[in-house]
Amino acid sequence: MLGIRFVKVEPTDFVIQYRRGKVVREGTGLSFFFFAPSTSLVRIPMGSTDVPFIFKEVTADFQEVSVQGQLTYRVADPKKLSELMNFTVSAAGDEYSSEDPEKLPQRLINLTQVLTRATLKSLPLRDALGQSGDLVDSIQRGMQTAGTVESLGIEVLGVSILAIKPVPETSRALEAEAREMILRQADEAIYARRNAAVEQERSIKENELNTEIAVENKKRQIKEAQMEAKKSVQRMEREISEAEMEARISLEQKNADLVELSTANSRKEADSRAYAVAAVMKALSNTNPRILQALMSADMKSGQLVAMAFRDLAESADKIGQLNVTPDLLRELLNSDKS
Structure with a gap:
């Protein structure tokens, strides 16, 4: 009605209102009425934006790979961006009047591809396939130092490399080589396990033999100890027998001495009695x-x-x-x- 419009901007959008070439108001989440014939509105999204990308590059050994990933960015300085790119919206406020908003993600993708190419051209295929983390770090460092990103007022929030794939023929060749390597490692693991089993069995046998040897040595020691104890007992029994024999010999010797002495005494007593009887008989021989x-x-x-x-x-x-x-x-x- 009479060219007066109403616009309501989301909190994640930065809006700048120009009237006759001068800034009337600017900010995020604004809502206001404006006169369309003399007003220009610049609307810049401030929220984070995810931009997927996929492109092909060549490694240091001239092997083609496809790099797939995602770039996340946000507009940190909308005034800088509005000075370099046209983010003017129509009077209705629902669409841009130029294609610059669509070119911004492509510029960032082109810069990402340049940084990726600079990294991959120094890496052979095998290293490139396994160093996606190093590639991400290289791209992020390049984004932080790139003058294009800073001049546009863009802040790169993150870069993700989802896949680095070679061409199908190279992929099959690598798969075959990797498969053979895995099979060879599996065979080596089997051989190592068998060798370990044999070594373990040999160790068990050695332990069993050592145990048997130790048991036999212990039995021999026990038998020697028993024989030594038996020998000691026999020696003590022999000593006791010898002592008893010596005691008996001494006793018999004393008995012999006693018998001899008793015999001598008996002989003397008999001689004495015989003498007494002889004397009596001699005295009685002349008696009636x-x-x-x-x-x-x-x-x-x-x-x-x-x-x-x-x-x-x-x-x-x-x-x-x-x-x-x-x-x-x-x-x-x-x-x-x-x-």
Whole structure:
């Protein structure tokens, strides 16, 4: 209506209002009315933007690779960017009036490709495929020092390399070589495992043999100790037997001395008795036997006297005609002896 428009800008957009070539207002998240015939609006997104890229480059050994990644950036200084590129929007405020906003990501991608080419041309294929991290660091350092990025007021938030791939023929060749290497490593691992198993088995056998040797040595030591103990016991038994034998010999020697002494004493005693008997017999040789009998009968009992009387009767039996001895007489004689 009469050229008056209303615009409302998002908090992530920076807007600059020009009227007759002068800045009327600027800022993020503004909303205002403006007169379209005499007003120009510059709208610059301040939020982060992700720009995917994919391009082909050549490594130091002339092998073609495709690099796929993503660049993340934001507008740090919208005034610088508005001075170098046209971000003017239409009067309706919903679309840009030029193609510069679409060219900005391509400029950054071109710079990324230049930095990538500078890094890959010094790397052989194998190193390039395995050093995506070094490539990212190189690109980020190049972005920070590049005058183009600084002059546009752009801040690069990050660079991600998603894939570095060779051409299919080279990829198959590398896969075959890697496959053969993996198979060779697998074979080496199998051989190493077998060798380790053999070595382990040999070690186990050696340990078993060492254990058996140690057991046999211990048995030999035990047997030697037992034999030594038995020898010691036998030696002690022999010493005890010898001591007992010596004691017996000493005892027998003493017994022999005792017997000899006893025999000598008995001989002397017999000689003494014989001498006494001889002296008595010599003294009695001239004595009347009747006197001797009378002397001997002095201490005899009645029974002994009766026996002597009967003996005398027997000696004089030829002189006795008849002698009657009744049982009563014998009983009386014997009873008188008991009484």
